[in-house]
Amino acid sequence: MYARLSFFYAAYFTMIGISLPFLPVWLQARGLGASEIGYVIAAGLLVKMAIAPWIAAAVDRSGRRRRALRGLAVAALAAFLLLPLGDGFWALLGIYALFSVAWSTIMPLGENITLLSARAHRLQYGRVRLWGSLAFIGASVAAGQALEARGADLVYAAILGAVGLSALAAWPMPEPATGPGRDGHRPLRGLLADPAFLLMCLAAALIQSSHGVYYTFGTLHWQSVGHGEGLIGALWAEGVIAEILLFAVGSRIVARSGALPLLLAGGLAAGVRWTTLGLTDALPALLVVQALHALTYGAAHLGAMTYIARRVAADRSATAQSLYAASVMGVGMSLSTFAAGHLYAAAGGGAYLAMAGLGAAGAAVAAGLWRHLEDPVR
DSSP states (O other): OHHHHHHHHHHHHHHHHHHHHHHHHHHHHTTOOHHHHHHHHHHHHHHHHHTHHHHHHHHHHHOOHHHHHHHHHHHHHHHHHTGGGOOSHHHHHHHHHHHHHHHHHHHHHHHHHHHHHHHHHTOOHHHHHHHHHHHHHHHHHHHHHHHHHHOTHHHHHHHHHHHHHHHHHHTTOOOOSOOOOOTTOOHHHHHHTOHHHHHHHHHHHHHHHTTHHHHHHHHHHHHHTTOOHHHHHHHHHHHHHHHHHHHHTHHHHHHHHOHHHHHHHHHHHHHHHHHHHHHOOOHHHHHHHHTTHIIIIIIHHHHHHHHHHHHSOGGGHHHHHHHHHIIIIIIIHHHHHHHHHHHHHHHGGGHHHHHHHHHHHHHHHHHHHHHHOSSOOO
8 A cells, every 4th residue: 555655656746856847948948938938837826726626526526536536647648748739838838738637636636545545544644745755856856967968858758757657656546435425515615614624724825835935046046145056956955855754754743743733833934944044045054944844844734634634524535635735836836936036036035034924824823723623633
């Protein structure tokens, strides 16, 4: 069971590790300008927000999670095969949006299957999830080296191979024994009417979106203050390694703290991390606060997954995962990334101070929810 679930995460994050930094390079080589590339990438986020929750709700009603995951993975592969046929901005935008219809629901559904399987078989979610982080590091490094040697033409082939690997990884995924939803079952409506679930998503979205300046301008800013590429790469790697270590011992932490304290810790750490980066670029400080990625990303994500696993009914769980992804990586991250551009242009490294405010706000929401829940999530 561990091997099948871990293979899925490794395959999926191999694709993310290649496409996140290098898909814009391929799009540029196809003749798109900076703003056009931004629109194409944004199309994937818009699809995640607008369409993925409806697909997930249909999956919850049917109860056939593995079949849906396989179908979406094959559809994503078929759509990505069409991408080189796109000639010009509008064609590439349309094909990438079509690809995103299928791709945007794959991870929420995979997370859903993993959490249900972990609940049924007493598996440790963190031990599965860490393989995604390891794959992300390996894929990013390998793709960067290959790009230096071969150029942009290799990017598409590498991403296509990773999408195909993800389709292959969907096949052996387990089928949780949840069955179809009840007659008249409306999982999307039920979750949107649950204020505690919405507050959890808000807290997670605020904390995760506080990474907007870091993800978008972290490397450029460190270059501007004189840090070399090798050091910058090591700083990024430190953050992901800290995240992996957190996931490796995550089950013990969850057993002692519960879901909402993890979200609270992520928000408080974000306040400290981004305030520090907004005030100094000194290497000793960077080495310390990069380790906080274990909390600002890892603990916040683990807390949200634990909340969904323990407080959301199985016949709503795929929809819950998709709504979480839409609010955090869709609405929250897209707005934060948009704001980051204006903030960094106006204040440089001082833009991190605004991100500290987002993290602190997320911590406040998590603390309030934890305090007022009659049955705290442990």
